[in-house]
Structure formats: C-alpha cells, structure tokens
Amino acid sequence: MRRCENSNALAYLRLLRPVNCAIAFASVLVGASLAGKGADAVSGLVAGLSAACVAGGGNALNDACDEAADRINRPDRxxxxxxxxxxxxxxxxxxxxxxxxxxxxxLSAKAVCVALAAVGGLVAYDLALKRVPVAGNVAVSGISGMALLYGGVAVNRVEATLVPAGFAFLFHLGREIVKDIEDVQGDAAVGAESVAVAWGIRPALTMATAVYLTLIALTPIPFWQEWYSWRYLLLALCPVDAILLYALLSMWRDRSRQNLLRLDGLLKLNMVFGLLALWVGRA
Structure with missing residues (x-):
C-alpha cells in the first residue's frame, strides 16, 4: 500500500515538472536581486514561491489539455x-x-496583477492560443520572461529587470519552437496547429535559428553599456551563447526526436547558466 501511495505522489510531482518550477523560483529571485543592495529578501522569496505555484499549476493544466497528443509524444507522462x-x-x-x-x-497590488496576468495567459494558451501558430509560442515565452519582472515588482524596482526579461523571452521563444518540432508527430495527429505542423519543420528550424542568433547578438550589449560586469560577459559568451550555437548546429544536422529531446534538456540547463550570468554579473 505504501509503495502505491509513494508512486501516486511521485506521479503528481512529475505532473508539476519540479525542475521548471525551480527555474521559475530562481528566476524571480534573480529578478529581485537585480534591484541591488537593500532589496527586500522576504518579498523576493514570497514572489518566488508564488511563481513556482503558478508554474506548477500551468504545467498540470497543460498536461490535462495535452492528454491526446501526449499519448503519442509522451506516453510515459x-x-x-x-x-x-x-x-x-x-x-x-x-x-x-x-x-x-x-x-x-x-506583496502589492502590482504583484497581484502580474500573477493574474500569468495565470490568465497560461489558461488562454491551453484553451486557445496553442492552436494558433506563433501566438502560443509568444504567449508562453512572455509568461516565462515575466518571472524576472515579477522579482522586480516584488521589490519595487522593475526597470532593472526589463533587459533580462527580454533576453528570457527570446530564449524561451526559441526553445518553444524547438519543442514544436520535437512534438510534431503527436500535434499533427490531434490537429494542433503548431509552427512545425502549420508551416513545416524546416521553416520552424529557420525561425528558431533566427531567434537564437538575435539573442546571441544582443547578449554583449549590457556589458558594453556597463550595466553588467565582465563576469556576465564571460558566462554569457561561454557557456550560454556557446550552447545555443551548438544546439542550432546539432538540430540542423539531426532533426530526430531523440536528438531534439536531448537538446531540450541541454537548453533547460542553459537557462540555469543564463540566470547565473545575470546574478554574478551585476555591475
């Protein structure tokens, strides 16, 4: 009986995608830390837990709405x-x-507005936007970028998080398009109009490439503007940009689902490197 209960609890935990929730939590903390010395650490922690809950809820809702496609794409979910x-x-x-x-x-009325906007965006994505090419990708990427903004809102200094949130948006946009390619078989079977299904795998790869090359070109700007230190530049160029370039080259050479799954895991790890670059690189 205990083994069955443990297995059921583990299934619910997997439903939440705890790594994604942890990244959302860390993103908010980094956003709050960008406010500099004197930022309210407790408010940052509360906002981080709030974001982790919203992210977990979004993941659970997404799995519920993707039941048919996941029978093909991820039958072990x-x-x-x-x-x-x-x-x-x-x-x-x-x-x-x-x-x-x-x-x-x-926290504040502004924080409530951000949290409600994230919840509304996640619900809209699962119920409608995921069936619209590009719109769904933009929605998820925008919500992901909001985690850094949320940290700034929590400590009343949003302006310090605007550029990092923009970078996060581009990073997630590229990754969402890669995931569309990864899931093309199941999405096509259930009639989901993802970028890869609606326009084809090659155009989707081209879009992901354009997004990531744009991000790579923009990453040195905060250093040039003296917003961030050499530590930021070092981590932004290697490993963050280096991993993005490797992922692009690899997905063009091998478009198999197995390789794309591997690259998706690598890109998720790269999110951590990106957050680290922002955290240690504050000027």
Missing part, C-alpha cells in the same frame, strides 16, 4: 500512463493557481 486523471490535474492546477495569486496578495 502521468496522465496518458493512467497514473493521474485529467480531472485531478485540473483540480491541482486550480489549487496551485489560487495559492500563487494568494501569495502575491501579500
């Missing part, structure tokens, strides 16, 4: 494998969304 029902996932999403927005109420 908790819902298609029968470990968790779609209804239970939606209930969990509602609970986590409520916790996330509730936590933001202890």
């Amino acid at each position: 908790p819902i298609p494998s029968g470990q968790v029902s779609a209804r239970a996932a939606v209930s969990l999403a509602v609970a986590l969304f409520s916790l996330g927005v509730g936590a933001s109420a202890g």
Whole structure:
C-alpha cells in the first residue's frame, strides 16, 4: 500500500515538472536581486514561491489539455500512463493557481496583477492560443520572461529587470519552437496547429535559428553599456551563447526526436547558466 501511495505522489510531482518550477523560483529571485543592495529578501522569496505555484499549476493544466497528443509524444507522462486523471490535474492546477495569486496578495497590488496576468495567459494558451501558430509560442515565452519582472515588482524596482526579461523571452521563444518540432508527430495527429505542423519543420528550424542568433547578438550589449560586469560577459559568451550555437548546429544536422529531446534538456540547463550570468554579473 505504501509503495502505491509513494508512486501516486511521485506521479503528481512529475505532473508539476519540479525542475521548471525551480527555474521559475530562481528566476524571480534573480529578478529581485537585480534591484541591488537593500532589496527586500522576504518579498523576493514570497514572489518566488508564488511563481513556482503558478508554474506548477500551468504545467498540470497543460498536461490535462495535452492528454491526446501526449499519448503519442509522451506516453510515459502521468496522465496518458493512467497514473493521474485529467480531472485531478485540473483540480491541482486550480489549487496551485489560487495559492500563487494568494501569495502575491501579500506583496502589492502590482504583484497581484502580474500573477493574474500569468495565470490568465497560461489558461488562454491551453484553451486557445496553442492552436494558433506563433501566438502560443509568444504567449508562453512572455509568461516565462515575466518571472524576472515579477522579482522586480516584488521589490519595487522593475526597470532593472526589463533587459533580462527580454533576453528570457527570446530564449524561451526559441526553445518553444524547438519543442514544436520535437512534438510534431503527436500535434499533427490531434490537429494542433503548431509552427512545425502549420508551416513545416524546416521553416520552424529557420525561425528558431533566427531567434537564437538575435539573442546571441544582443547578449554583449549590457556589458558594453556597463550595466553588467565582465563576469556576465564571460558566462554569457561561454557557456550560454556557446550552447545555443551548438544546439542550432546539432538540430540542423539531426532533426530526430531523440536528438531534439536531448537538446531540450541541454537548453533547460542553459537557462540555469543564463540566470547565473545575470546574478554574478551585476555591475
């Protein structure tokens, strides 16, 4: 009985994608830290927990809405494998969304607005925008970039997070397009109009390449403007930009789902390097 309970708890944990939640939490903390000395650490932590709850709720809702496609793309996920029902996932999403927005109420009215905007964007994505080429990618990327802004809002210094949030938006936009290519078989089977399904794999690869090359070209600017130190530039060029270039070359050479899954994991690790560059590179 205990083994069954542990297995069920693990399935719910997998539903939340804890690594993604941890990255959302860390992004908010980095955003708050960019305000400099004197920033309210407690407010940053509360905002980070709020963002982690919203991210977890979004992941649970996404799995519930992607049940049909995941039977093909990710049959081992908790819902298609029968470990968790779609209804239970939606209930969990509602609970986590409520916790996330509730936590933001202890910060400020602006924080509540950001949290509500993120929840609204995630719901809109799952119910409608994911079926619209590019629009869904832009929505998810914008919400992901908002994590850094949320940290700034929590400590009342949003301006310091605008450029990092823009970089985060571009990073996630490229990754979302790569994930569209990765999931093209299942998305096509259920009629989802992703970029890769609607326009083809090669145009999707071209879009991801354009996004990442733009990001690479922009990354030195904060150093040139003396907003960030040489430590930022060092980490931005290697490993962050180096990994992006490697991922682009690899996906053009090998478009197999296995390789794209590997690159997706590498890009997720690169998010951590990007956050580290921002955190240690403050001028």
